[in-house]
Amino acid sequence: MRLEYPKNIKIIRVPCTGKVDVMHLLRSIQKGADGVYVVGCLEGNCHYNEGNLRARERVNHVRSLLEEVGLEGDRVRMYNLSSGEGPTFAAYAREMTENILALGPNPLKKWVTRP
Amino acid sequence: MKSGSNLEAILEAGHFAFTGELGPPRGTNGEEVKKKASYLKGMVDSVNITDNQTSVVRMSSWAACIILIQEGLEPNFQMVCRDRNRLAMQSDILGAYTHGVRNMLCLSGDHQKFGDHPDAMGVFDIDSMQLINMVKQMRDEGKFLGGADIEDPPKIFIGAASNPFAEPYEWRVHRLAKKINAGTDFIQTQCVYNMDRFREFMKRVVDMGLHEKCYILAGVTPMKSLGMARYIASQVPGMDVPDSLIDRLKGAGKGKVAEEGIKFALEQIEEFKEMEGVAGVHLMAIEWEHRVPEIAERAGVLPRPKP
Amino acid sequence: MIVAKRKPFEEIKGLIKGYNKVLNVGCGTCVAVCLAGGEKEVAVLNAELDMARKLEESPIEVGALTVERQCDREYLEPLDAIVNDYEAILSMACGAGIQFVAERFPQTPVFPAVDTTFIGVNQGVGWYEERCRSCSSCVLGMTGGICPVTMCAKGLYNGPCGGTNKGNCEISKDQPCAWYLIYERLEKQGRLDSIMAFTPASKWENQVPRTVIQPGYEKSKADATP
Structure with a gap:
């Protein structure tokens, strides 16, 4: 389809969003990422029944952890779509990017030392 | 006689007992106690003084009991297990007895969660059954719960509550038997509204011969309003208000609900007078003490006998 | 098992305010099973503390070590070698484990990161109910x-x-x-x-600190008592 979506997004593939751990999301922000979002299958369509539902619970948990810490919870989001929805994928990517642009850069970035 | 209280004498003489209730104030106004007591004087055989009822702090029950004695009424000292451990309970019993208290009603107490100090630690060192037994041991064996001898033991007429309307229904009569075995001399039941269920309960009581081991006073609380009836029906745990009673109050029409509530209470009292196993009525006219003379008069329980 | 829940983050942060090098000790038994204070919860808390203190411009170094059981001396031994590298210890064990760590390192301030809640059962993942007092x-x-x-x-x-x-x-x-x-x-x-x-009335044996010595094991206490 050769759809355009923002180039600043780094995609990490997982077998199921149920595999995404709280620490994966938290660590991303800790290491300076401006935002992280999890894209899972549509609710009710998980091949493993509840993987995407568990992922959403974890995302919500991480959002509250970030708020506790003093960061914006909205730096972490969860989206759902089916594998055939390329345009929706691109739309969500744009929406997340706009959200992060509005929030501004991760203030932890200055603490990150790159090798 | 176990205690020599007026209530005990009335019951032992075979009179139909009539007892009242008074809630102490949320402050230090003794005049308020005296005023409420004045409505009850001569109308009832004994007055229950509630003990931090609904887990709200009030003047201590024993202190209000003493005011009643000074006013020439006989108090029934209510004690709940929520607020005191066994040491405090026994010392309060000694103190109250010394000041002339002769009747006690031993209760578990509402959970502290309902009251004005929901974060309080509920003591429940002993339960109501164990409290009954402790008072009996103090009286009959002259010993504290810990086993030591009491100098001049308190002679208390021991009361307990029974709720025929809370589940499991089948167990309630057995629990009553348990309370009697633990040492209960008289029972004051939860407010009765469902007469069918109460008749059933009393039949089982009589079948088991429990009425011969203990005096049973049926609880009566006149409905003051439709709001009160609905509140009791839906919000007070362990209460059973049949729809038929709500309908009856509703049917009374504006301004006549209270009178209808009193009429229902009077009908109940009439039936209790004849009901096998019922030795009297405990009238809990909540914040309606001033109506007690009228209710007593219309119930035909006046004048109160002098044993 | 003993069930605990993590203390609110603000409270933990307040407890270790002013310390710049803190060791967070997890416990691999009860509190790990109930998802309150095992290895993973140590990692999450440390990440949070790291981020929060950086945002406050007062970075903290938080070490992590999860031992099998903090209520057992033999598992506390690995702490001996590293404890002096830190100004304070956070413990994510139950109250018993926290006290055992504090007892072992009386020179080091030890702070609780969880509230020990009850002895309970596992009703489902992350869902526990009290059953024993x-x-x-x-x-x-x-x-x-x-x-x-x-x-x-x-x-x-x-x-x-x-x-x-x-x-x-x-x-x-x-x-x-x-x-x-x-x-x-x-x-x-x-x-x-x-x-x-x-x-009859309960004897309330839980009103004083209790000790249990199993039959046949009297010697261990006798030996330890001077």
Whole structure:
């Protein structure tokens, strides 16, 4: 389809969003990422029944952890779509990017030392 | 006689007992106690003084009991297990007895969660059954719960509550038997509204011969309003208000609900007078003490006998 | 198992305010199973502390070590070598483990990162319910395997009280009445006679710190006592 979506997004593939751990999301922000979002299958369509539902619970948990810490919870989001929805994928990517642009850069970035 | 209280004498003489209730104030106004007591004087055989009822702090029950004695009424000292451990309970019993208290009603107490100090630690060192037994041991064996001898033991007429309307229904009569075995001399039941269920309960009581081991006073609380009836029906745990009673109050029409509530209470009292196993009525006219003379008069329980 | 819940982040942050090098010690037994203070919870808390202190421009170095059990001396040994590298210790174990760590390192301030909550069961992932108050005098044999001390809000030994509300406790429509359950179970087992008799007042053996020495093991305490 050769759809355009923002180039600043780094995609990490997982077998199921149920595999995404709280620490994966938290660590991303800790290491300076401006935002992280999890894209899972549509609710009710998980091949493993509840993987995407568990992922959403974890995302919500991480959002509250970030708020506790003093960061914006909205730096972490969860989206759902089916594998055939390329345009929706691109739309969500744009929406997340706009959200992060509005929030501004991760203030932890200055603490990150790159090798 | 176990205690020599007026209530005990009335019951032992075979009179139909009539007892009242008074809630102490949320402050230090003794005049308020005296005023409420004045409505009850001569109308009832004994007055229950509630003990931090609904887990709200009030003047201590024993202190209000003493005011009643000074006013020439006989108090029934209510004690709940929520607020005191066994040491405090026994010392309060000694103190109250010394000041002339002769009747006690031993209760578990509402959970502290309902009251004005929901974060309080509920003591429940002993339960109501164990409290009954402790008072009996103090009286009959002259010993504290810990086993030591009491100098001049308190002679208390021991009361307990029974709720025929809370589940499991089948167990309630057995629990009553348990309370009697633990040492209960008289029972004051939860407010009765469902007469069918109460008749059933009393039949089982009589079948088991429990009425011969203990005096049973049926609880009566006149409905003051439709709001009160609905509140009791839906919000007070362990209460059973049949729809038929709500309908009856509703049917009374504006301004006549209270009178209808009193009429229902009077009908109940009439039936209790004849009901096998019922030795009297405990009238809990909540914040309606001033109506007690009228209710007593219309119930035909006046004048109160002098044993 | 012993069930704990993590303290609010603000409270933990407040406890270690002013310390710049803190060791967070997890416990791999009960609190790990109940997802409160195991290796993973240590990692999450440390990440949070790291981020929060950086945002406050007062970075902190938080070490992590999760031992098998903080309530057992042999598992605390690995701490000996590293404890002096830190100004303070955070412990994510239950109150027993926290105290055992504090006892071992009396020079080092030790702070709790969890609130020890109850002895309970696993009803589902992340869902635990209290079942035991460790009263030292178990009556479960009499009450059909349902603890009145724990499950009855008034801890009645001769229940139920008059507040039973359609099978539930007067405190909440979501809390079953323990004595209602006891009655039902014993009735089904034909054992109602077991609650017919009066149960006397409890001896409340849990009012003083308790010690248990199992038979045949008297020597270990005797040896340790000077």
